[in-house]
Amino acid sequence: MQSKFDNKIKAVTRQVVLNQYMKFAESVFKKNEDLTAYTLPADMWTFEQQIVDHALYHSNTKSELNLTCFECDPATYKHNTDSRYFMLNGNELHTRLNFEYKFDFMHRNLHAKKNFFMWADFCGCPTQERLDMVLNKKNLIANSLIFVTFACRWRNCYTIPKTIVDMRDDLFAHDLNPHKSSSHHASNAIQSYMHPLMKPFGFRPIVNLEYIANQGGGATSMCVLGFSNSPTFNRTKFFRKTLNWFKGVTSSEVREVQNYLDIQACLNH
């Protein structure tokens, strides 16, 4: 069965996260240090398979990859348990991989003292509970890279911090572009909420992507935000793109070309 996360735009955003992870992991493995990664694979595992392969490629170093994946939906968890070779006990390829698949809500980093990676690919609203988990200072340790994915349209969601809603509304009220909806300002509002809480730990925003993954009635606008305090990104400029979103501003041909160029920029970032 095809996963609902298996679509082109989601693949592009996943690749942006993966590209930044690769730069980060290279720098950790070069120092023969261990890396701890927490992710939410759902039924895709594309990202996780690639970071495991990347660790395997570096298996001549002394580094270990501690990968913990979480799933809170019982059916998804059951269906995906032991579904990949690297999950099986005693597989000889991955002597430097410590893998755990937890039937649990994603929690803060429990063990790493540095070199922590998290992709909290929630795709739901930026609730206080989710933000508190991500912003827990046990995650904000030296040389770390943190990505979140949140929905940008918030209907019937009452647990979003008021500051975020107010910031979004304020940005919307001052936007002179009549084609932009308030959800266009959600990603900036979430980033503006998170950054000051991460800044004391040396983090800065490195990526902000707004996108609509699928077409049709179920299409929800999302954003992927990335923050890091790793010196690996010291020379990297903040990367901001909007994919597959604008409607009504230009002709569909112009939008298609723009989208193509933005996708290429993402794949190469």
Ligand SMILES: C[S@@+](CC[C@H](N)C(=O)[O-])C[C@H]1O[C@@H](n2cnc3c(N)ncnc32)[C@H](O)[C@@H]1O
């Ligand atoms: C958007 S999907 C992940 C997609 C995947 N990362 C990809 O690359 O396509 C989110 C998955 O995480 C699960 N999930 C959502 N919130 C969670 C949480 N707080 N703790 C654990 N699992 C969660 C959902 O049930 C779903 O299977």
